[in-house]
Amino acid sequence: MGKVTAGEVQQWLIEKIAERLGEQPSAIPPGQYFDELDMDSTEALIIAGEMESWLGFELGTTALWYHPTIEALSAHIAEESARHGATA
């Protein structure tokens, strides 16, 4: 996976979360806190692992802690992706 934008990450995350929750992607608000989504920590970690495979780099263990919404996490990942791209 090359460099990703915040919009691409956000779309990927919303689709995955919607699939897990059995909802339409339009029903997942990007500004909502992960702990407010009807998703337990096991499901969140499974998605995080899947995302690492998609991105091709590991997320820091504190990424979900410090960036607790889809929107914030997507922006963080885009920055990380740019950093990885720059050092690749």
Add this chain to the structure above:
Amino acid sequence: MARRPDATSRPKLLIRHRQAAPGADTVYAVHPGALPVGLWAGLAGALPRETGFAVLDLGAVPEYGEAALAPELSRLTVGHLVDLLATAYRADRADGDGLGDGDGDGAGTVFVGWSFGGVLAHGLTERLEPAERPRAVVLLDSIAPTDAYQHTEGEPIDPAIVLRWFAMFLGARRGAEVRPRPVPPGTDTDAALALLLDDAIAAGALPPDTPMAGMRKLFEAYTAGLLRNNRLTAPYRPAPAAVPLVQIKAADSLVPADPTLGWGELAGRGLTTHSVPGDHYTMLIRPDASQATAGLLPLLRPAPLVTTRRPSP
């Protein structure tokens, strides 16, 4: 995962389930995370209605979560956690929550600590003044912070042991029993995890489409919690208990071969041991385990003692 940084929804360290009736005891349970804190409703419901019940939830302590996720930044100690618990406990007692607790009518408290919560329930007891202490500390499948079980900084955990515990954990979260197949000696952790993923999916403990990357992330988070607890207990030197200890092991315990899980060394006022149905995690979930545990708590007016039998194979 971080919760909303909103003071109105900040989780509370002390969660009150029920006030004590006049003259009745209050049970304080120390919850170390890993399972939802709401599961303590099972034990609260199995106790006599007059018994007060509150949970001291470490999930409400941000430094505790951060110590697992970002250990390189953490300066957390058992002593600091005990300070927080002591402050919350004393504030609750000062509120007069227990209606008659501490007013000379004989009512008191019993501490219960599940897993690492047992270490903290013991530490809290030793931090308190004699008049503030509970009648007993009840340890639910809790391993003692003694030499036999302490790990030095950076020491890895035996993968075979951790995988067995992780299988229990996955099953408990979904009400399934994961029976991991024997792993050939020399199998690396990733290959063993792949086998466990198949077993967990077959048992219904994980969704059928769970990818290996997700399984790795789950295992990483699970072991981060164990390593955090090992780091916390490594420099900790507990005092012998000033109150009686009661160890209630799960039938399928973390360490089946040790009946006291190391607490004999710290039992300055005696130690009794019991067993309840379930494994390390389901002992907090199964109604029969909650009933059995409730009957074993040393309350002034105890719950009826429940005898349990293992199901026939």
